[in-house]
Amino acid sequence: MNSTSTIKTGGLGLLLILLLFNLVNCKQNNAAEHAGKKERISFKPVFDVNYIEVARRLDNGLSFNEDGYQLEPSWQIKFVSDDSVSIYSPAKKASINFPVARGTDSIFYAAKVFFKVKKITRDSMLLQLIEAKEDSIDLRGARLYMTFYAEKFIKNVIRKDTAVLKAPTWRDTVFVKKLIDAAEKDYSKAFFARRPAVVSSKSSSVKVETHHVTGNIFETKPTDNDYMYPTFNISIKHAKEDFYYSFSVTVDSQGGLHYEKSMIPGNNTYYISHSKAVLDNYLKRYLNVKPGSTLGMLHPSTIYFHVKGEKGA
Known part of the structure; x- marks a missing residue:
């Protein structure tokens, strides 16, 4: 099953990933400084915006895969600074702060996961999971996308219950x-x-x-x-x-x-x-x-x- 990105989270595997990630950052940051091509992403424009995940889907638009595994939207996150993100845990009923490692090309690492920011405004955010295996990361991106809406945007503009927004689509039912x-x-x-x-x-x-x-x-x-x-x-x-x-x-x-x-x-x-x-x-x-x-x-x-x-x- 490969419906979601997988990463090694323990010991040497994680250390190698982080070292590789930092190495890529350094090389690309130097390129940005000298060639003016790429810079590290900044979350400053969206500090303290509370985002609620409303959809988690594959690139075919489905939230189910052929094995019946359902991708369920469950995250609630808020960028406190460029180096820290608060993620709500339903199990613990509390928000937990995680350090953020920012890379170039809109890539960042938090809560044991690599992400690529596809879109981010104060109303919504689209993240793409980046697959990591053992000591390497796939900078081409993964097949899984997470859609977030700002809590205020849901309340004042969309005006729908989050359960309705998170529900599987008719395409999921047909599948x-x-x-x-x-x-x-x-x-x-x-x-x-x-x-x-x-x-x-x-x-x-x-x-x-x-x-x-x-x-x-x-x-x-x-x-x-x-x-x-x-x-x-x-x-x-x-x-x-x-x-x-x-x-x-x-x-x-x-x-x-x-x-x-x-x-x-x-x-x-x-x-x-x-x-x-x-x-x-x-x-x-x-x-x-x-x-x-x-x-x-x-x-x-x-x-x-x-x-x-x-x-x-």
Whole structure:
């Protein structure tokens, strides 16, 4: 999946990126000084303007990709100075100040992400995410765009609720319907459900725990999103034997379970056949499954099981 830009955020990887970024800055700043071509961007004209993100889309105008991953507008930012930006975190319900590293050609780095300013006024702002991998950054830009409106502009000019502005478009709906049609015909094309399947037990001998992933508003890697890989830890008492299996299944639009594959590397025939038996003999009998949906439409999606059976429990 490459719907969003990804960057190495830890240790040596980040250090190399910042060193490279600073090196590019220095070289291009010298060029600006001597040739008068490029200068570092300044946010002085928009200091203290509170921007609310209203759209996050790919370059084709869609907020969904072919895997069902939804690009959701969630940022709220304010440039305090040329070297500091305040970003609101819904999780912490507070604004956090981050240092800003400004480059040439309207590029800047903040909150572990590289951006290119495509447009900025006191009413609106359009940012393009710049992809960074390991020790290099792609100065040609990425395929993801973030649209912001100033809070005052929304209140005094647009006069619409931000939830309305952030809602998926009719083009997103048409695109998702096409994904659903394809997945209904071929379960191998099942995709992420924005509202993932819900699994519960209908037996006192079977316990179901949902494994939650805590996301981070400042991360751009989509794997941090809980709905993309809905995972369930299941324990079964009084099983015929002790076992532990991990595998994925497709949940169809009616809540039916269809074995996908083992989560253990290699083609282990014994493991696959026995994990399929666990699905057929236990999970299909003792689980209630509500299918996943996107934009209110039910569709096939993938979920993940870690199943432990205890004979003597």
